[in-house]
Amino acid sequence: MIQRCYSTNSLARHLCALHHCGRFPLTVFNPRFSCGPILFLALIVCTGCGPAYDATVTGTVKHNSKPLTLGTITFHPEQGRGPVAYARIQVDGSYTLTTGEQAGIVPGKYRVTVVASETVAPSAGSIASPTPRLITPRRYGDLKTTDLTADVKPGSNTFNFDLR
Numbered sequence: 001m002i003q004r005c006y007s008t009n010s011l012a013r014h015l016c017a018l019h020h021c022g023r024f025p026l027t028v029f030n031p032r033f034s035c036g037p038i039l040f041l042a043l044i045v046c047t048g049c050g051p052a053y054d055a056t057v058t059g060t061v062k063h064n065s066k067p068l069t070l071g072t073i074t075f076h077p078e079q080g081r082g083p084v085a086y087a088r089i090q091v092d093g094s095y096t097l098t099t100g101e102q103a104g105i106v107p108g109k110y111r112v113t114v115v116a117s118e119t120v121a122p123s124a125g126s127i128a129s130p131t132p133r134l135i136t137p138r139r140y141g142d143l144k145t146t147d148l149t150a151d152v153k154p155g156s157n158t159f160n161f162d163l164r
Contacts, residue, residue, distance in 0.1 A: 053099055053102060053103070053104025053105050053106055054104070054106065054107055054154040054155075055104060055105050055106070055107045055152050055153065055154050055155060055156075055157055056096070056097070056103060056104050056105070056155075056156050056157065057075070057085070057096070057097040057104075057105055057150070057152060057157045057158075057159060058094065058095065058096045058097070058156075058157075058158055059094070059095060059158050059159040059160045059161065060092075060093040060094050060095070060160045060161075061073055061089050061093050061095060061114055061160075061161050061162075061163070062093055062160075062161065062162040062163065063116075063135065063136060063162075063163045064162075064163070064164065065162060067091075067092055067093025068089050068093050068114070068116055068135070068136070068163070069089070069090075069091050069092075069093065070088075070089055070091075070116050070118070070135075071088075071089045071114060071115055071116025071117070071135070071136065072086060072087070072088055072089065072114070072115055072116070073086065073087050073089055073095050073097075073112065073113070073114050073161075074086040074112070074113045074114075075097060075105060075110040075111075075112055075150060075152070076110060076111045076112070076113065076143055077106075077108055077109075077110060078108070078109040078110060078111055078149075079108075079109075082106050082108065083099045083100065083106065084099075085097040085098060085099045085104075085105040085106075085110075086098065089114075089116065105152055106152075107152050107153055107154050108151075108152055109149065109150075109151050109152075110149065110150045110151075110152060111143055111146055111148065111149055112146060112148035112149060112150055112159075112161065113140060113141055113142065113143060113146050113148070114136055114140045114141065114146075114148065114161065114163060115134070115136060115140070115141040116134075116135040116136045117132040117133060117134050117135055117136075118132070118133055118135055119131070119132055119133075120132070120133045136163055137163060137164070140163055148161055
């Protein structure tokens, strides 16, 4: 009797082929069961939970020695390789970086940008829309002009910035 494995995963197809031709050494396989559970377990074991980041970064951002109460801080890898990490700046000026949706960052050297803006309401009687106004100095929001850097080491890191 010919049995087929309809999996698109090459590892699972190979395991199924070995089992169905009688060359698979383990007896836990039963021809009445499909290869789906095997594929599911293989994927869980092989893929894990995604990338792990070896470093965490927290700190505060100030503007003219006062906590910046809003905005975004972004760490860009200096060599242009690797993921960008970012955080929203909290009301007390603190931040905790994430890479995508995961906490942490890859250790290495980074250029740092900070951008914060507020909405300015139009004057009374005006039909103009509210417009954003940059709070932070423009140079800190551009990779070419920012002088903010960080050398992230494995483990816990703290970087505090005071924008002038």
